[in-house]
Amino acid sequence: MNFQQLRIVRETVRRDFNLTDVAAALYTSQPGVSKHIKDLEDELGLELFVRRGKRLLGLTPGGKELIDVIERILLDAQNLKRIADQFGSRDTGHLRIATTHTQARYALPEVIKSFKAEFPRVHLALHQGSPREIATMLSNGEADLAIATEALDKLPDVVTFPCYSWHHAVIVPEGHPLDTGKPLSLEALAEYPIITYQEGFTGRTQIDQAFAEATLTPDIVLSAIDADVIKTYVELGLGIGIIASMAFHPSRDQGLRLLDAQHLFALNVTKIAVRRGHYLRDFSYRFIERLSPRLTEAHVRESLSL
């Protein structure tokens, strides 16, 4: 038994049992992959994969039991390296954060700026993706931390912590009929074409829910992944926008007006997620603390160990 065999088995599950893909992903030859799987199965005396002819289709019952342990071994092997790095040089290393456009563009810059100032030698890699992609990266160990409002809950072996909450707000072009200073209503919004986030992004669920509960069907003419796109089209007069309030900067977004909508849509909570069993460097905890001072290292560690 060796680590390469275990890596191959893990990757085979991830790559949907296509050994050619597995070989490519691990930068090795496909026959080598085949042989490693066969050798491991021989050593364990058990078929890990269900086969039809020569194709692999899935895991056997035994394989399903084993894959969890294999994952843990490989996770721990990674942890060895991270722990060693930790002791070798406390303040140098890599911190890989997976997050969404909204967080990367509006919430994180301040945090990252101050983090960079204190840990100039930590290589910080910010990876942008959809909430789904972010979740996958965290699960696969391709990211150390994930920050998003959606999709991070309910993942196995992932622990999430609420960081901060925010509300949606409405943006309209200057001089728009809604810009009266009076409180908005959902009914009023529903009379205009709306531009907002795509499903699965930045609290879109909350928006849909608010309209549904008021038995209104909003006229969503355009859905985008990020607020910058939304603002562009609101400026063009395509409709009114619903965005995260922190995405609006009065000075930068001249020509647009931000209208309060806290009373219309449910509160959104941005969360940070960590994979259980994934060793975090010291500076990772410092980063989390900057994001939300309530999330001390002691608190995070305790939640992870439960």
Place this chain on the structure above:
Amino acid sequence: MNFQQLRIVRETVRRDFNLTDVAAALYTSQPGVSKHIKDLEDELGLELFVRRGKRLLGLTPGGKELIDVIERILLDAQNLKRIADQFGSRDTGHLRIATTHTQARYALPEVIKSFKAEFPRVHLALHQGSPREIATMLSNGEADLAIATEALDKLPDVVTFPCYSWHHAVIVPEGHPLDTGKPLSLEALAEYPIITYQEGFTGRTQIDQAFAEATLTPDIVLSAIDADVIKTYVELGLGIGIIASMAFHPSRDQGLRLLDAQHLFALNVTKIAVRRGHYLRDFSYRFIERLSPRLTEAHVRESLSL
């Protein structure tokens, strides 16, 4: 990084940092051991061991952090094999039980007989040792289960379950002045030379404690590891014996009399211990259930996962 390197590091800690011993224990050459350690340290970029000159003295702070993870990886690697065996052939395999003389000789025979009848193809290895040795074997993964009355609590990563309780009793030669049928007292016992278990064996602690609380100093003329030795010397008239009551068989131990002493010494609880994270085969749970029907698989699994 490979498994042999990790095994070597683990064994180095266990063998008190003597690489010559490590090589012998792992059936390999000593220079090979040296090199593996060096290679691993190079790969991790961290010294694992404190050295004076060429000698290894102990673990560095980083080494201490790493050793836990290394242990877990190797434990999981073992688990892979056990799980595979489990699926390959449910009712064949090995069950290694570490236990004391008292349990092996008086408590387990019945259980083992019935277990053997149901699982004839399971190779059952009974390893006898002192409570201390038993605990070590369990911790090192050399035994799947440990059964003893002493020393199993308070071990890290070991979970114990009470199996059954028993009392000490007094044995005397036939016609001995104490054999009056009247209840015994500690004071009466203290007037005779006493033969009983060594410290650390079979509830000796309880015996010492009972006398101490009564501010009596018993005259212990001989201490043995097992009841058979004790009985032999009681028969020879060297003194009265204090043994576990289940170690007395009226038919086999003719010439001796068993006197009740439940009211004199505290209750003893025999426990079964399992190492946390050590995968147990199905038949292991069947064995535990036979030992104490209260200890169902569900109950044991739940306690292990806490």
Place this chain on the structure above:
DNA sequence: TATCCTTACGGAATTCGTAAGCATG
């Protein structure tokens, strides 16, 4: 017929053991 897996085989790399050398108590 294109995709995907297995077997076969030769070269590269790793691992292992022996022999020799050096440090320490």
Place this chain on the structure above:
DNA sequence: CATGCTTACGAATTCCGTAAGGATA
């Protein structure tokens, strides 16, 4: 000077990639 670790080097083993062959959608 006996114990214990390191370095050096050749042998054995393992690992890996290419080439060829067979099965399946």
